[in-house]
Amino acid sequence: MSVSLPHAIAVWRRNASMYRRTWMLNILPNFFEPVLYLAAMGLGVGNYVRAMGGLPYVAFLAPGLVCVAAMNGASFEVTYNIYVRMNFEKQYDAMLTTPVEPQDVLAGEVLWAVTRSCIYGGAFFIVVVCFGLAPSAWALLALPVIPLTGLLFAAIGLAFTLRLNNIDLFSFYFTLFLTPLFLFSDIFFPLQERLSGMWLWVAEVLPLLHPVRIARLAFRGEFAAVMGWDVAYLLLLSTLLLAWALRTVRQRLTN
Amino acid sequence: MIIRARAVTKRFGDRIAVDGLDLDVATGACFGLLGPNGAGKTTTLRMLYGVTRPTAGSIAVFGLDVATHTRVVRARLGVTLQQNVLIEALSPVENLRIFGRYHLLREPELSRRIAELIDFLELRSHATVPVRNLSGGFQRRLAIGLSLMNRPELLILDEPTTGLDPAVRLALWSRIRELRAGGTTVLLTTHYMDEAQRLCDRVAIMAAGKIIAEDAPGALITAHLAAETVEIDCDTAAEAALFDGVRLPPHRLRIGRRLMLYLDDATELANHIRHRDGGGRCMLVVRPTNLEDVFLALTGTALEGAAA
Numbered sequence: 001m002s003v004s005l006p007h008a009i010a011v012w013r014r015n016a017s018m019y020r021r022t023w024m025l026n027i028l029p030n031f032f033e034p035v036l037y038l039a040a041m042g043l044g045v046g047n048y049v050r051a052m053g054g055l056p057y058v059a060f061l062a063p064g065l066v067c068v069a070a071m072n073g074a075s076f077e078v079t080y081n082i083y084v085r086m087n088f089e090k091q092y093d094a095m096l097t098t099p100v101e102p103q104d105v106l107a108g109e110v111l112w113a114v115t116r117s118c119i120y121g122g123a124f125f126i127v128v129v130c131f132g133l134a135p136s137a138w139a140l141l142a143l144p145v146i147p148l149t150g151l152l153f154a155a156i157g158l159a160f161t162l163r164l165n166n167i168d169l170f171s172f173y174f175t176l177f178l179t180p181l182f183l184f185s186d187i188f189f190p191l192q193e194r195l196s197g198m199w200l201w202v203a204e205v206l207p208l209l210h211p212v213r214i215a216r217l218a219f220r221g222e223f224a225a226v227m228g229w230d231v232a233y234l235l236l237l238s239t240l241l242l243a244w245a246l247r248t249v250r251q252r253l254t255n
Numbered sequence: 256m257i258i259r260a261r262a263v264t265k266r267f268g269d270r271i272a273v274d275g276l277d278l279d280v281a282t283g284a285c286f287g288l289l290g291p292n293g294a295g296k297t298t299t300l301r302m303l304y305g306v307t308r309p310t311a312g313s314i315a316v317f318g319l320d321v322a323t324h325t326r327v328v329r330a331r332l333g334v335t336l337q338q339n340v341l342i343e344a345l346s347p348v349e350n351l352r353i354f355g356r357y358h359l360l361r362e363p364e365l366s367r368r369i370a371e372l373i374d375f376l377e378l379r380s381h382a383t384v385p386v387r388n389l390s391g392g393f394q395r396r397l398a399i400g401l402s403l404m405n406r407p408e409l410l411i412l413d414e415p416t417t418g419l420d421p422a423v424r425l426a427l428w429s430r431i432r433e434l435r436a437g438g439t440t441v442l443l444t445t446h447y448m449d450e451a452q453r454l455c456d457r458v459a460i461m462a463a464g465k466i467i468a469e470d471a472p473g474a475l476i477t478a479h480l481a482a483e484t485v486e487i488d489c490d491t492a493a494e495a496a497l498f499d500g501v502r503l504p505p506h507r508l509r510i511g512r513r514l515m516l517y518l519d520d521a522t523e524l525a526n527h528i529r530h531r532d533g534g535g536r537c538m539l540v541v542r543p544t545n546l547e548d549v550f551l552a553l554t555g556t557a558l559e560g561a562a563a
Contacts, residue, residue, distance in 0.1 A: 004326075010356040014342075017353055021344055094340035096306050097333070097402065098357035099326040254306045255267070 003107045007100045011108025012115070014091075015077075019116075027119070030072045034065040034124050038131070041188065053190045053216075062133040063142060063215035064187030070121030070149035071208060075178060077113040078157035079170050087167075092253050102253045106246055110154045117150025138221030142214070148234045149211040155241035156207060162248045181208040186216070210234055257282040257409055257440045258303060263312030265298050265464075272298040274464035276312070280457075285431070285441040287455035289448070289546065295464040296444040297337065300411055303442075304334055316409065330358065332409040333402030337417070339394050340401075343387035347378050347397045350386060351404060358405040372400045376430065392423035399430070410434060412443040416450060428454055448546035458546065462554045476544050479552050480506050483521035484544045487528060487537040488512050497531050508551055515551075517544055 019026065042058025052060040085091040092105050125143065128134055160173050184191070185208035195203055203209060210230035217224055258280035265273040273295040280286045288296050301307035302314055305325040314321045316328045342350055351369045360368065373382050376396045381389055386397065395415070402410060415431070416424040431454055435441055445451055451458050452472045459469040468475055476482065481504065489497065490512060501524070506517035518524060521541045528539050 006359050007357065010353075010359065013356055014353045017349060018342065018344065090336070090338060090340050091342075093306075093336060094354075094401070095357055097304060097329065097336065098354070098405070099330045099359075100357045101326065254308065 003103045004099075004101070005107075007104035008107035008111060011095065011100065011105055012111045015109070015112040016115075026076075027123075030076060031069065031120055031123055033072060034069045035127055037068075038062065038065055038127070058131070059133050059135070061187065062128045062131070063139075063219040064185070064212045066121055066125050066128060066142060067145060067149050067208060067211040067215055068182055068187065069124035070117040070146045070211070071153045071178070071181075073117035073120030074113040074150040074153040075157050075174075077116050078109070078154050079161050079173060080167070082109060082158065083161050083164065083167055083170070086161075086252070096253055102250045103246060105253070106158075106242075106249045110151070110158070110242065113154035113157075114147050114150040117153070118146055121146035121149065134219065136221055139219045142218035145211045145215045145218070148231070148238075149208075151238045152207055152211070152234050155238040155245065158245045159241045162245055162252065181206060185209045186212045204233075207233075207237065256280065257284075257317060258442065259315045259318075260299075260303070261313050263299075263302060263309045263314060265295075265302060265307060266310045271464050273302070273309075276464070276466060278459065278466070280440065280442055282440055283435070283438060284457055285435050285443070285455045287451035287458040288442065288444040288461060289446065289451050289458055289550065290444075290461035291446060294461040296461055297413055298464075299461070300334070300413055300442070300444065303411065304329055304332060330405060331407060332411060333405060333407035334411045335399045335402045335413060335415060337413040339398040341386045341394060341397060344385055346383045346385060347373065347389075347393075347400070348382050350397060351400060354401040355404045360404065368404055368406070372403055375403075375433075376400045377426075392419055392426075395419060395423070396427070396430075399427070403434075407439065409440045409442065412441065414444055414446070416445070416447065424450070448550065452546055460546075460550055460553060467553050468549065472546055475546065475549050479549050480517040480544050481519045482544055483518055484540075484542050484548060485516045485518070485521050485524050485528070486540040486542065487514050487532075489514060489537045493537065497528065497537070501527060506552065508548070510551070515548065517548065517552075 038058065038061055042061050046057035046061075049057040051057070092102075095105055096102070122143075125134075125146070129139075157173070160177075164170070184203075185206050186192075187208075191203055191209065192200060210233045214227050214230050217227060256279045258278060260276060260278040263273055263276045263278070264271065276295075276299060278299070288299065290296050298307055302309050303316060303321065305321040305328060308322065317331055319328055321328050342353065345353070348369055351372060352365060355365045355368060373379055376399065378393065378396060378400070381393055386394060389397070399412070399415065402412075412431070416427055419427070428450070431441060431443075441454075443450075443454065456471060457469070458472055458475065459466045460475075461467070468479065470478060487497075491509075494514060504516050504518040504524070508515045508517075516524065525539060525541045528537065532539070
């Protein structure tokens with residue numbers, strides 16, 4: 001039942017080999033999306049907005065969009081790609097004829113999704129730095145948020161993918177779940193200024209809110225107790241969903 | 256015995272896929288599991304390498320309990336699934352490399368085995384072409400190649416030649432024979448009776464989750480039928496007229512208009528039919544009895560897709 005790291009890495013390397021072939025096709029749409037938002041919102045809308053959260057608008061956007069890049073990197077991997085590998089290509093059935101076990105498959109796939117979130121989030125972070133939007137070296141402390149965001153959205157996406165029996169339903173996940181999160185998770189406007197009372201507490205449910213808050217505080221070089229809650233949320237929800245995913249993957253691949 | 260299964264049953268809900276199966280496969284043998292689709296062949300194979308857990312019974316492979324030694328058992332066997340599982344965007348060499356890593360093979364051993372298998376399966380000319388550009392025969396060879404990366408002591412082939420053209424089938428059979436000569440035990444499923452007869456030194460016929468007969472192919476034929484078959488096309492009235500006054504062999508089988516008679520020496524009966532049936536209306540065929548006939552005799556049902 002325990003994960004064998006060498007076998008999980010073999011699964012990870014399978015995806016890495018594939019990715020080396022197709023990364024230009026993959027990286028362009030996912031990576032450019034936050035870049036385009038940064039340009040359109042930050043430079044376009046930003047011209048009409050004097051300041052937000054005490055910052056030029058484009059600087060306000062930057063930390064949140066780093067998290068979005070990480071979220072996108074993981075999400076595409078654990079939705080369409082895993083669905084195809086599992087249900088159409090039967091790749092996991094072939095892996096399971098070798099010493100690779102279902103838990104190794106899951107670990108390798110999650111590790112790969114986190115890797116992709118690091119590629120997208122990291123690349124976007126470099127763009128942010130090049131735009132001069134990282135005010136100080138403290139912004140580097142936002143980097144660990146990237147794999148944590150990747151882990152969380154790998155776990156959430158997997159939970160969705162494992163329940164799905166029709167690939168067309170992924171559009172619901174993207175347009176009715178990820179897009180609202182993207183729009184209402186403190187990225188484009190300070191959520192706490194628009195919400196009050198009970199609603200502030202309700203908003204804490206939003207998964208993307210937590211990495212965005214950590215990244216924003218890190219960019220400012222500030223530390224607050226709430227970051228502890230944010231990290232706890234990220235780790236706890238990831239763990240719960242992955243535990244469920246592990247049970248489900250075992251049921252799906254072995255019987 | 257390299258495989259030893261005892262009283263193995265697998266239920267999926269109300270459906271019994273495998274029903275009290277006992278199976279022994281001797282080390283070094285080529286063992287064929289025959290039967291129509293849905294007979295329980297694939298479920299049996301999946302239980303042998305531990306991805307399907309038996310509802311009841313025990314399975315030992317290499318003398319190890321599959322349920323508790325799954326990784327160890329799988330490290331020593333190879334499985335070619337019914338459906339080719341290949342990475343279409345990558346070349347045969349890259350596919351072999353990725354699969355070798357599942358067995359934790361490292362360089363330089365990894366490259367050495369890849370080169371070996373590329374030669375063995377005659378894939379050299381296509382070694383670096385994306386798999387999606389390869390013909391069905393090449394893809395099947397590569398799929399078998401993947402399952403040989405760990406130099407398995409036991410090779411499990413689930414319908415290795417289904418859907419392949421005759422030349423490719425012949426080529427694959429000769430590879431399988433070479434592997435056997437090298438000491439690999441082979442367990443294959445097929446619904447091609449000729450394949451089983453040419454490759455296997457022992458076959459088990461499965462129907463509805465049970466093994467209904469098991470022996471060497473020749474022994475199965477002589478035990479259940481006879482060496483030669485007389486096959487004619489006629490209705491029951493014509494049959495009565497044709498064989499009036501003739502002592503018929505004990506083994507006969509009618510499927511629709513097709514009548515088969517099994518006997519050790521068909522010469523006399525065939526001559527009699529030719530004599531009575533002047534116009535050749537009953538389309539007489541005399542041929543050696545094959546496993547298809549045994550299967551028909553045992554189950555009363557035809558095998559799907561089988562070459563008679």
